[in-house]
Amino acid sequence: MQWGQIKVLFILSFLVLDIFLLNQFMEKQQASELGPIATANSEDFEDELENNNITVSWDNIPSEVPSVPQTISSGSEFSEGILSQIEELREGDEQTVAVQNNSVLKGKLNEPIEVTEDNVVEQVNRVVPFSNQYEYWNWNKEEGVILFFQKKNDRTIFYNSGGFLMLQVADGKITSYIATLISFSDGEEQASSSGTKDPQLIQPSKVIQRLMDEEHLVSGDEVTNMTVGYYNSINLVPGEENGPQVFAPTWKVTVNGEKILFVYAITGAIIDEEESAFIEKINSSFNLSVNNTPAPLVDNEKSNEETEGTEETEETNNGVSNE
Incomplete structure (x- = not known):
């Protein structure tokens, strides 16, 4: 070094x-x-x-x-192990996933999964492979979301945007979700x-x-x-x-x-x-709708390519216009 x-x-x-x-x-x-x-x-x-x-x-x-x-x-970032699990989700055909800055996972289920109060944890385990990192918090039916909070030393980390799992529910079915994880390093x-x-x-x-x-x-x-x-x-x-x-x-x-x-x-x-304020904050910060219409899931690399393509098109159009 x-x-x-x-x-x-x-x-x-x-x-x-x-x-x-x-x-x-x-x-x-x-x-x-x-x-x-x-x-x-x-x-x-x-x-x-x-x-x-x-x-x-x-x-x-x-x-x-x-x-x-x-x-x-x-900080708040996915480990290599978690990223490999996310990659397996990407290779499957059950959901569409995108990772932003190695710290935010957005997933949309191609076929929504039915969920009840009795099987909520079991169903979430099917959807998110690393859901054991979280503790079930609440199903807010008014907002249409299920909340999980990250655990540390088997204790819940309350209301932190760096470590939560929030799933959208419409008509009793999980449709999409967003997840973040707080990272803890040895010595810190x-x-x-x-x-x-x-x-x-x-x-x-x-x-x-x-x-x-x-x-x-x-x-x-x-x-x-x-x-x-x-x-x-x-x-x-x-x-x-x-x-x-x-x-x-x-x-x-x-x-x-x-x-x-x-x-x-x-x-x-x-x-x-307040739970409602936290949900609103997450929706605003991470662009995830809580009105049963999930925001589009866009991968960073793809987004950058589209942006570059748009800029080139604008430059071309401007050149034609100027001529």
């Missing part, structure tokens, strides 16, 4: 370390602002739940807070791999207390489930959403069996995220 390449690697490594340390400092600062949460005792908490008419299904909530490290990605995988301890996560009771204080939980609500996943906490390259990211452990709080709330498990900050 040339010295110039080694120097660049060292610079990037130190940049990532500096940003991580800054992020840790900011998180500790934010955590210090959670005074009421940190000092609440169990008896006062139970009294407040009763006073606010809020119940908690403790059987569906971890009795011990898991140890979940922060995680750093190296764990943000706490430098020998520091994994960050201590906020207890479920304190998360619930936080949600009550901010009036995200109201009288009559029941906290039915809580799990820990990941949510983006910082983009290492400003303005580059699909570049390297730091993912922080995040509590997913299910209320009344359907409403989902997210809370950073280190700082206690509440995350504002």
